[in-house]
Amino acid sequence: QLQESGPGLVKPSETLSLTCSVSGGSTSNFYWNWFRQPPGKGLEWIGYTHDSGDTNYNPSLRSRVSTSIDTSKNQVSLKLYSVTAADTAMYYCAKWANSLEAADIWGQGTMVTVSS
Amino acid sequence: EIVLTQSPGTLSLSPGERATLSCRASQSVDSKYLVWYQQKSGQAPRLLIYGASSRATGVPDRFSGSGSGTDFTLTISRLEREDFAVYYCQRWGSSPLTFGGGTKVEIK
Numbered sequence: 001q002l003q004e005s006g007p008g009l010v011k012p013s014e015t016l017s018l019t020c021s022v023s024g025g026s027t028s029n030f031y032w033n034w035f036r037q038p039p040g041k042g043l044e045w046i047g048y049t050h051d052s053g054d055t056n057y058n059p060s061l062r063s064r065v066s067t068s069i070d071t072s073k074n075q076v077s078l079k080l081y082s083v084t085a086a087d088t089a090m091y092y093c094a095k096w097a098n099s100l101e102a103a104d105i106w107g108q109g110t111m112v113t114v115s116s
Numbered sequence: 117e118i119v120l121t122q123s124p125g126t127l128s129l130s131p132g133e134r135a136t137l138s139c140r141a142s143q144s145v146d147s148k149y150l151v152w153y154q155q156k157s158g159q160a161p162r163l164l165i166y167g168a169s170s171r172a173t174g175v176p177d178r179f180s181g182s183g184s185g186t187d188f189t190l191t192i193s194r195l196e197r198e199d200f201a202v203y204y205c206q207r208w209g210s211s212p213l214t215f216g217g218g219t220k221v222e223i224k
Contacts, residue, residue: 033213035161042204042215042216042217042218043153043155043161043204043206043215043218044215045212045213045214045215056211058211058212058213059117059211059212060212092160092161097166100151100163100166100167100170100172101148101149101151101166101167101208101209102151102163102166102172102206102208103151103153103161103163104163104172106160106161106162107160108159108160109160
């Protein structure tokens, strides 16, 4: 199971920080993805991270995104810097299944609003 | 960036009817990287189909995927009430991973 957590409200120009807690399994040896979905809109890929250090980010967000994994805590983290109202969205973490080439397990998501 | 275009935007059908959803790519997509998700209101996406045509664990056999190259299709043979949702196609293989805009299947 995956559970996202973090502040529901972030001020413009500040940093959005989210954590994805993994239960019932390990963060090791998997690719962990972040996605987001603005209210009423479609899905957008933010990027992925692996405990080997391999990361890949959507070019549209690359300059503002950072991800990491803490295998000792079984947690995956996302930071999005210099946020604006356009970053208001539901944020999801998801485990990537290499054998399926798909995100097979998703967290329930956490809503983040960017507003002063 | 490979763009995925889904059509129609909304499909209004009755339970028991057949639903055919289209996903067209701006460039050829390796079938093993073409995926379909279902998203119900207020819920996270759920993996339905991977590799263009393989059903994920627990997905009923009324769901089927097909296609190759730039044209892919998700078919729901007989709609059940729980199938009314939004469906997204997604592709990987090269960065960035991209989604189609979604098709909403609503009750007529």
